[in-house]
């Protein structure tokens with residue numbers, strides 16, 4: 718028995734709301750850190766300039782709207798796929814791990830093609846995806862600063878497909894969706910902290926996604942949230958070097974001319 722069952726909370730409700738809570742907790746931890754100039758990927762001056770164009774309040778409101786959409790669709794999806802008469806038996810851990818890996822590939826594949834198409838299609842870029850790119854200097858709370866339709870198409874449909882194709886249980890999905898959320902927040906954290914396990918384990922990480930957010934980088938590094946396979950296969954991979962800025966911190970610099 719897991720602790721939320723004792724409170725009468727179903728796995729489906731947890732699968733819907735845990736990733737939202739995790740987003741604000743993990744993002745909040747980054748937000749509470751001191752300035753840490755020596756690890757920043759953009760100067761403080763750049764961040765301040767950005768805040769004059771898009772305020773933190775606008776970003777937080779935007780994220781809350783997209784999460785409300787996300788929660789509504791997730792609840793519908795769970796209720797459509799639920800089999801109330803069937804007692805769901807949790808698979809052995811190794812099987813669940815396999816399901817999570819399948820789900821990671823499904824999510825990456827869906828997000829790569831939809832994300833890239835949103836850059837190719839001028840109408841979709843202008844009216845939907847450009848909202849996310851208002852953050853040229855990414856920060857943790859801005860990870861899901863998306864137009865609600867983008868949240869729906871990219872994250873929610875992507876999440877539903879990963880769930881359905883992998884065959885994972887709602888309980889496994891709680892962990893998978895929470896992990897995907899943490900990874901997405903980390904990719905936008907704007908800091909290159911020593912020993913960050915995501916930076917060690919994933920080539921697609923904060924610096925990789927920072928290239929995509931740079932003004933000239935939007936034709937590259939579409940892959941998200943886990944691997945960089947599709948960028949490599951389809952020639953949109955931009956190698957980069959991490960260089961120390963003279964005023965402290967790091968800069969992800971594309972290796973090829975763009």
Ligand SMILES: [Zn+2]
Pocket residue numbers: 849855860905926930
């Ligand atoms: Zn982003």
Ligand SMILES: [Zn+2]
Pocket residue numbers: 832836846850929935
């Ligand atoms: Zn983009």
